[in-house]
Amino acid sequence: MLPDAICDEPQLDRILGEPGPKLVRFIPGVRSPLVILGAGGKMGLTVASMARRAADAAGHRLEVIAASRFGDPERRRPFEEQGIRTESVDLLAPETLRRLPEAADVISLVGLKFGTAQDPAMTWAVNTLAPVHGVHRYPEARWVALSTGNVYPQVPVAQGGATEEHPLTPVGEYANAAVARERLLEFASRSGRTRMAVLRLNYAVELRYGVLVDIALRIARGEPVDISNGWFNCIWQGDAADRILRSLDLAEHPPRAFNLCHGDLLSVRTVATELARLLDRPVSFTGQESGTALLSNPSRLDAHFGPPPTPLADVMRCTARWITAGGRVLNRPTRFEVRDGRY
Numbered sequence: 066m067l068p069d070a071i072c073d074e075p076q077l078d079r080i081l082g083e084p085g086p087k088l089v090r091f092i093p094g095v096r097s098p099l100v101i102l103g104a105g106g107k108m109g110l111t112v113a114s115m116a117r118r119a120a121d122a123a124g125h126r127l128e129v130i131a132a133s134r135f136g137d138p139e140r141r142r143p144f145e146e147q148g149i150r151t152e153s154v155d156l157l158a159p160e161t162l163r164r165l166p167e168a169a170d171v172i173s174l175v176g177l178k179f180g181t182a183q184d185p186a187m188t189w190a191v192n193t194l195a196p197v198h199g200v201h202r203y204p205e206a207r208w209v210a211l212s213t214g215n216v217y218p219q220v221p222v223a224q225g226g227a228t229e230e231h232p233l234t235p236v237g238e239y240a241n242a243a244v245a246r247e248r249l250l251e252f253a254s255r256s257g258r259t260r261m262a263v264l265r266l267n268y269a270v271e272l273r274y275g276v277l278v279d280i281a282l283r284i285a286r287g288e289p290v291d292i293s294n295g296w297f298n299c300i301w302q303g304d305a306a307d308r309i310l311r312s313l314d315l316a317e318h319p320p321r322a323f324n325l326c327h328g329d330l331l332s333v334r335t336v337a338t339e340l341a342r343l344l345d346r347p348v349s350f351t352g353q354e355s356g357t358a359l360l361s362n363p364s365r366l367d368a369h370f371g372p373p374p375t376p377l378a379d380v381m382r383c384t385a386r387w388i389t390a391g392g393r394v395l396n397r398p399t400r401f402e403v404r405d406g407r408y
């Protein structure tokens with residue numbers, strides 16, 4: 066459960082990185098150092114800080130290393146303030162990986178989605194070559210590698226979301242690069258018999274970015290909400306981080322894929338109507354709902370961990386309060402309305 070409102074970024078980061086009791090029981094099985102590749106993005110601090118705090122709570126001596134290019138050195142500060150070591154590495158220049166110590170547990174958050182339309186070659190390189198170079202550096206480690214629900218095509222809403230067996234036949238270069246990421250990770254894991262769990266995430270949400278922020282901002286600005294892509298799944302970023310860390314236990318050879326999202330299939334129209342009520346603003350819509358959408362079924366992962374505990378109604382309430390109070394947002398729209406795969 067989230068509080069009624071979250072007032073500032075330190076409180077938000079504290080809540081996002083709060084480890085649950087199951088993670089505190091799990092973390093002593095994670096070997097030091099835990100290396101998190103691609104930690105400089107939107108999710109890295111939440112994952113690294115949750116691991117750090119879980120280890121502290123369990124009395125487990127675990128060094129957590131956040132590795133990324135960290136082009137902006139300021140991005141390192143919040144990690145280091147929490148006792149998380151940062152290392153600057155470029156996974157497209159694999160010799161830089163020698164800076165990292167040996168590790169038996171690795172999480173890869175490396176990826177690139179936005180800007181694909183302008184520079185598709187970079188999207189393919191970051192999503193395929195970069196994580197594969199990571200596997201070549203750590204073939205013996207247990208791996209959790211992030212993928213995306215975009216690997217599936219749009220599926221009929223009535224079907225209840227794609228399961229992991231659904232053919233990976235999506236539309237658009239980003240989504241196909243994400244399929245290639247999974248295939249090449251599997252190929253790389255074969256030679257080293259690397260154990261790996263691949264997590265297909267659908268929309269992490271917190272108060273500075275995500276589908277709920279995008280919809281709330283449109284309503285707050287008096288813009289119509291596009292319902293052409295009428296349904297979506299998401300998950301509170303803190304719940305996603307907890308599952309990412311505990312999925313080290315699901316790493317096996319050959320790698321297995323798991324959908325990572327909340328099981329609720331959310332209607333854009335219903336969510337926008339509720340956010341408009343919470344924001345005390347009118348809402349208008351544009352576009353036509355279609356019978357298909359990008360949706361995943363997380364039953365396989367839920368069978369291991371149970372349903373994600375944070376209610377999405379709480380996230381909506383906190384999002385509306387945050388936007389009303391003028392809380393900082395990242396200005397990284399998810400473009401959830403896109404149906405042609407062009408990001």
Ligand SMILES: NC(=O)c1ccc[n+]([C@@H]2O[C@H](COP(=O)([O-])OP(=O)(O)OC[C@H]3O[C@@H](n4cnc5c(N)ncnc54)[C@H](OP(=O)(O)O)[C@@H]3O)[C@@H](O)[C@H]2O)c1
Pocket residue numbers: 102103104105106107108109132133134135136154155156157158173174175176177178191195211212213214266267268269270
């Ligand atoms: N957030 C979501 O809602 C969502 C949804 C679906 C899937 N995912 C997947 O989950 C993962 C984490 O999500 P995120 O939102 O944190 O992604 P993100 O914001 O795009 O972060 C990924 C990070 O990877 C790092 N990176 C890129 N190229 C690199 C390179 N050559 N060497 C080292 N690091 C590099 C970048 O940090 P530097 O610039 O510091 O290198 C970048 O910020 C991604 O793989 C994404 O595909 C996320």
